[in-house]
Amino acid sequence: MTRGVGRWLYLVASFVVLAAAAPVPRSGYTDASPATRSMQDDDSANPAFLWVKQGETLWSTSQDGGKSCADCHGAPASMRGVVARYPAFDAARSRPVTLEQRINLCRTEHQAAEKLEQDSDSLLSLSALVGLQSRGMPVHVQQDGPMQPFHDDGARLYATQMGQLNLSCHQCHDGLAGQKLAGSLIPQGHANGYPLYRLEWQSMGSLYRRIRNCLTGVRATPFSPDAPELVAIEIYLAGRAQGLVVETPAVRP
Amino acid sequence: MVRVLINVPKTAHRGEIIEIKVLISHPMESGQRRNEMGQPIARDIIHSFRCTYNNEVVLEAEFFPAIAANPFLSFFAVAEDSGTIVFAFVDDHGTEQVERAAIIVE
Amino acid sequence: MNRRRFLVVAGSLLPAIWAPARATPADVAQAIKALIGDRVPTQGRLKLDIPVLVENGNAVALSVGIDALPGEVRAIHVFAEGNPLPRVGSFRFGPATGRPRIATRIRLSTSQTVIAIAEMSDGTCYTDSVDLLVTLAACLE
Numbered sequence A: 001m002t003r004g005v006g007r008w009l010y011l012v013a014s015f016v017v018l019a020a021a022a023p024v025p026r027s028g029y030t031d032a033s034p035a036t037r038s039m040q041d042d043d044s045a046n047p048a049f050l051w052v053k054q055g056e057t058l059w060s061t062s063q064d065g066g067k068s069c070a071d072c073h074g075a076p077a078s079m080r081g082v083v084a085r086y087p088a089f090d091a092a093r094s095r096p097v098t099l100e101q102r103i104n105l106c107r108t109e110h111q112a113a114e115k116l117e118q119d120s121d122s123l124l125s126l127s128a129l130v131g132l133q134s135r136g137m138p139v140h141v142q143q144d145g146p147m148q149p150f151h152d153d154g155a156r157l158y159a160t161q162m163g164q165l166n167l168s169c170h171q172c173h174d175g176l177a178g179q180k181l182a183g184s185l186i187p188q189g190h191a192n193g194y195p196l197y198r199l200e201w202q203s204m205g206s207l208y209r210r211i212r213n214c215l216t217g218v219r220a221t222p223f224s225p226d227a228p229e230l231v232a233i234e235i236y237l238a239g240r241a242q243g244l245v246v247e248t249p250a251v252r253p
Numbered sequence B: 001m002v003r004v005l006i007n008v009p010k011t012a013h014r015g016e017i018i019e020i021k022v023l024i025s026h027p028m029e030s031g032q033r034r035n036e037m038g039q040p041i042a043r044d045i046i047h048s049f050r051c052t053y054n055n056e057v058v059l060e061a062e063f064f065p066a067i068a069a070n071p072f073l074s075f076f077a078v079a080e081d082s083g084t085i086v087f088a089f090v091d092d093h094g095t096e097q098v099e100r101a102a103i104i105v106e
Numbered sequence C: 001m002n003r004r005r006f007l008v009v010a011g012s013l014l015p016a017i018w019a020p021a022r023a024t025p026a027d028v029a030q031a032i033k034a035l036i037g038d039r040v041p042t043q044g045r046l047k048l049d050i051p052v053l054v055e056n057g058n059a060v061a062l063s064v065g066i067d068a069l070p071g072e073v074r075a076i077h078v079f080a081e082g083n084p085l086p087r088v089g090s091f092r093f094g095p096a097t098g099r100p101r102i103a104t105r106i107r108l109s110t111s112q113t114v115i116a117i118a119e120m121s122d123g124t125c126y127t128d129s130v131d132l133l134v135t136l137a138a139c140l141e
Helices: A003-021 A034-041 A048-060 A069-073 A099-110 A121-132 A145-159 A169-173 A207-217 A228-240 C003-012 C025-036
Strands: A088-090 A095-097 A196-198 A203-205 B004-007 B016-024 B046-053 B056-063 B072-079 B083-091 B096-105 C046-049 C060-066 C073-080 C087-093 C101-106 C112-120 C125-134
Touching (some): A034 C060, A048 A069, A069 A099, A095 A099, A095 A145, A145 A169, C046 C125, C060 C125, C073 C101, C087 C101
Antiparallel strands (some): A088 A095, B016 B072, B046 B083, B056 C087, B083 B096, C073 C112, C112 C125
């Protein structure tokens, strides 16, 4: 049996296993305590809205003398539906682009502005504002067509055991979801609420930050923020979350 | 100047009890944490908060490091007259920040 | 609950020898005495609402209020007997208060008892407390 066929069989077997193991999607919101859920439900008590408010200011502010977001896009409400379908394929670049990458592309290409650092207050604020416009909408990110190879990469990474603890995302978040790890409930690990306010961080954070936590948790070297692996994982996670709605900006423990 | 979200009804009936909610962006560094080098991170919190309604005190609060980051406070006032509700808070550096909200009472 | 019983109950909740810094029952008693002197608070009328099982001690929703007219209540004080420092917050009600109640979010470093004391304008004091469990987040950064 040639190596190529073996690899192909392995991939098919992984998909079959993953598909069989795929649970009905259950949002982290459902697993959180009533107090945490109330924080998310009340916009006047949800700390994430401190970032949304900053996002509103940044949206209308001229970036480094160039255009503001509002100059091209009008009101933030014009962003309705964007986060529900992101990451999205950018034909001009022949690759998918995440929301944060898109914000930075707009800044560098259309606003004569500097790229915003990963998990900077400004980037979190703009992502939260844009994400909020899709709140309540079903997560619907394309997985086929030009996105297929990236979906497949994401699925493969999701099932790959990593780190000194040699764990894959799949083992905990598909296999052990609903059980406990050191007193905390293991969620299914959907990414439908990012960026979100995490009580553990006492602050707002991105999906990148959360994945970095997980990788550090299994004692693996985290990917750098612009790694293509992260885009692939984000696409695959969005496919897993099909059936859930966007909850940005969520609150999690 | 830190970001503040204030939730006060825009209008109220005379004598109505209104709920006021305030969210302040502040790390409320407790003074208990240590950095990666093991050195203690100094305490840095908002230690007092005061809300007045047309110059009458609604609430005065003393905060300690056990108040969570990005402090949230919900409390109640009696809507007697139209006017201004003033929120003032002071941090460990002695910096005072003042925010205002208008209310119409009919 | 009298002061001796209060101290016995608080003392029995002390953790094993190795633990992060935490207040002693004497610290809490001293903090309370500094505020209300020798007055002994009684149970009833004051209600402290806080979830018994806490997912993450960094932000625990707390609401406390007393069944009384706003003008009858001077202040409500909150203590966390298992935190490094015993005091959490003090809330003083002024002439424009609508109700003698507040809600906020607090930090709790470990499973413990949270105590609230209300000081009334006529000098009497009321107390309520909640014993709770704090589970720590599994994957720390």
